[in-house]
Each structure stands twice: as structure tokens, then as C-alpha cells.
Amino acid sequence: MSKGTTAVTLIPGDGIGPEVAESARRIVDATGVKIDWEVHEAGAEVFKKGLATGVPQDTIASIERTRCALKGPLETPVGFGEKSANVTLRKLFETYANVRPVRETPGVPTPYSGRGLDLVVVRENVEDLYAGIEHMQTPDVAQTLKLISRKGCEKVIRLAFALAEAEGRTNVACATKANIMKMTEGTMKRTFEEIAPEHPDIDAWHVIVDNCAHQLVKKPEQFEMIVTTNMNGDILSDLTSALVGGLGFAPSANLGTDVAIFEAVHGSAPKYAGKDVINPTAMILSAVLMLRHIGELEAASSVENAVMATLASGVRTRDVIGDDGSVGTTAYTEAVIGNLGKSVPEWTAREVKRLAMPVPREETAFVIPESVELVGVDVFFQTEEPPATVGEAAQRIAEGTALELKMVECRGTQVWPKTSARLDPTDVMRARFITRGSVITSEDILELLGRFGGRFNWVHVEKLRMFDGEPSFSRAQGEI
Ligand code: NAP
DSSP: OOOSOEEEEEEOOSTTHHHHHHHHHHHHHHTTOOEEEEEOOOSHHHHHTTOTTSOOHHHHHHHHHHSEEEEOOOOOOSSSSOOOHHHHHHHHTTOOEEEEEEEOOTTOOOTTTTSOOEEEEEEEOSSBGGGOOEEESSSSOEEEOOBOOHHHHHHHHHHHHHHHHHTTOOEEEEEEOTTTOTTHHHHHHHHHHHHGGGOTTSEEEEEEHHHHHHHHHHOGGGOSEEEEOHHHHHHHHHHHHHHTTOGGGOEEEEEOSSOEEEEESSOOOGGGTTSSOSOOHHHHHHHHHHHHHTTOHHHHHHHHHHHHHHHHTTOOOHHHHOSTTOOOHHHHHHHHHHTTTOOOTTOOOOOOOOOOOOOOOOOSOSOOOSOEEEEEEEEEEEOOSOHHHHHHHHHHHHTTSSEEEEEEEETTEEEESOOSOOOOOOSEEEEEEEESSSOOOHHHHHHHHHHHHTTSEEEEEEEEEEETTEESSOOOBTOO
């Protein structure tokens, strides 16, 4: 049943964006659902006007009001300075989860046709390497911070389980690289393993992300839902879209506690802009997710069925069948509108309940240790001196202070005391100083840094602490 008029922010976007946005909008309007579209800009044109975020204030204000947006792809300038407008939107509205469903589609032949693929990738959407905190430690060595919080993991994992239950899915895999990055990726794995027992009807399991990619190509039907960190999810979800016919068929929802932004997974494909040739299905299916989100379940199923009826009838764009016999974006859109109300035996709509967004805990930190102990400091510094000289000098610097040199490493491998590893050093090393046994304070570290700075050019430092007796830092390769 229709719920009256709903305000939705529409961002046509860049490149092919305006064409796919117009297609989705025409089809939604044709269902009879009353949407008050608030059309606003973001992306390339906004960057050109000199706004480095790519998202103007009136667009932000509209989403604040509507709490729901349908967005075309936004071009990310490749350069320094400008941030991705997509990432800006995700962060501004704390849309912490990105949901990317794919399902075998009638009329779209792939090497996997007939295997009934139907799975969702749920990707953490605001943390990880995409926090975009980057520094050049020296002109030669670049650094990105990979930030993963217990809070961020818990939110996306709870959402994944809630979504699985709303969609009647009984199998949820968590894909991480916890075997190497035990603290960052490990937080996602451990959080998943702690929350999974709250959902005894769901078969919850962990898979290492590289094997997940391998399994997705080899036997994708073993997956119903994959929850994962931001970059893993970005890559895996492009892979899963290819299993069902490519980016032209992959919709997504960016979900936060009170704002949702729906968009195709694909980008602005500039070479096809304005040519009326691209496939608008991903954007139309994103609008289907949007209709479900605003409670228009019937209209959502009607559009989904019409898309499947269109494809099953052989009306397809050139990404599916090439130039011969394919239709353009506008003709495809009109065919979908003409098929509203139809369904085909090849497609049975999944019974879906409206997703109730989990209400996250309000605390800033989800983990509070009972004891915290400062035990040392890692000092990253620029040098072209050989490791033996560096080690001896750093040892002498620490003499008479509360700390002693434990090791020096380069790119994660200990170089002092010398290990058997071969080494091709860069010009950034890290000296690890630890307490000589007494309780140390920040002042002790500042004294050491003052001395160290007199001899070496340090570029950044990390405190070494114990939380409830557990080290908050990893060891270097070769460190004992
Ligand atoms: P892209 O725009 O997704 O295009 C890559 C290729 O995918 C296209 O050349 C085309 O393949 C195919 N494709 C994508 N969408 C299609 C559609 N609707 N119908 C048919 N084929 C489609 O990726 P990109 O070239 O890497 O990125 C271009 C720009 O988009 C960049 O500025 C990037 O930052 C941005 N981007 C934005 C978003 C977003 O807004 N969420 C997401 C990704 C990228 P063929 O060449 O084989 O025909």
C-alpha cells in the first residue's frame, strides 16, 4: 500500500549518472509511488567550482531533511587535494554499512548461469584504509593508516545479521585477512565470532579473504552473505557483480542509523556518457532497494519483476549482448515501464521483511580495559645510514634514560640486532625503545625523543602500551 509522498534526494552525478538516474526515476514514478524528488549536485561539476569536498551545502541539507538519497556515480578526480565525494557522503552521514546484493538474472548469460547465485556482500563503509589518512614519511616512502574499530565492526556485523534474518538467509561468512593483520582485520574476525552465537539459526563462519575470492570464482553458490572490512568488500563486491553479468547489474545501499544512500556499484563510465547505450539496471535495482527502505515493498517487487521480465524477453543493452540486437538506455527504460505488473517464471521474488536498522550503542569506545601500562615507544625516522651504525647510535642515545633500544626495523623486518634476512632498505626505519623495567611516563618518552631528534630526523612516533596485560603492538619480522 502506498504511504503518501516521500521526499528523496536525487543526485544525478557524473558521466553516465544523469542517464541512469533519469531511467530509475522514470520507472519509480511509473509505479505510482509518490516521490518528491529533491534534485541536487555533487561530484565533478562541484569540484570544478573549487569546492574540495565535491558535496555542496544544499545537497547536504537536502539529505539531512529527506534521510534518503538515490545517487548517480560521482567521478573522483585523480590528484592530490580533492577527496572522493562518495567517501565524503558516506562519512558525513555515517552510512557505516554498504550492502551489495547480486543474483542470477534471467536473460543474462554468464559462465555461472543455472547455478542460482544469490548473495550479498556487506562491507564496512567508513573505516579501514578508506579513512584516507595518508602521509609521505619521506619523498620515497608513503604511508596509509588502516583504522578499524571494535565499534565499527560491531555495527556492520549486527547489521549483516539483521539483514540476513530480514531476507531469510541462513549462512553468513566473515572474510578477513586476520592471519596477517591480527589487530585490524583480527578485530573484525573476533567481533564476528563474539556476535555470531547470538544468532544460533545462522551458520556463521570465517574465511580468509584471498581464499574467499578464490571460492567465489570456484563455487560461489556456497555463499549467501559475506560481511567484511571496507577494502576487502570493495574488491569482493566487484568480483561478485561479475558473476551475474557485470557492473551493469550491481546495486547497492549505503546504510546508516538514520540515513540511507542508494547507488549503483559502478562508476561514471565517462566514455559512454550521453550516448544512450549504458545499462541502467544497477541503478534501477538500487531504486528497488530504496523503495523497500521507505516501505514501498509492493512497488519494489513490481519494478524488480518488470526488470526480470524485460531481460527474459530479450530486451538487453550492449554490455550483455554486444551491438547486434541490443537496445539503448531509453528504450530499455521504456520496456521496463511497459512490463510493470508482469512477472516471469524464471524469477521468484525473495520474501523480504523491511529491515529494522539495529540501534548501535552510544558509547564512544566499545572496549574499556581495566589496566593500561605504558611500556615503550616506536620512533619512525628518516635515515640512509647502515643499520649497524643506526643501532649503535640509538643505543647510545638511550643510555641514562628510562628506556633501552630493543630493535631497529625497516618495512617491518628487524635489521638491528642483525637477523639473517636479506635487506633492501628504504630511507625510513623504526627504533623500538622499551622500559628498562620501571614504570615509565610520557615525560620519559619526551626526554628520549628530545635526544633522538638531536641525532636523527624522526617522522612519527607510536606509544607502546599494554591493555589488560596484552601488548597493543605487533612484533617486527625477526623480533623476539
Ligand atoms: P566504471 O565507471 O564503473 O566503468 C568501468 C567499466 O565498467 C566501463 O568502462 C564499462 O565496461 C563497465 N560499466 C560500468 N557501468 C556500466 C553500465 N551501467 N553499463 C554498462 N557497462 C558499465 O569504473 P572506472 O572507469 O574505474 O571509474 C570511472 C569514474 O567513476 C572514476 O572517476 C571513479 O572514481 C568513479 N567511480 C565512482 C563510483 C561511485 O560513484 N560510487 C564507483 C566507482 C567509480 P566496458 O569498458 O567493458 O564497456
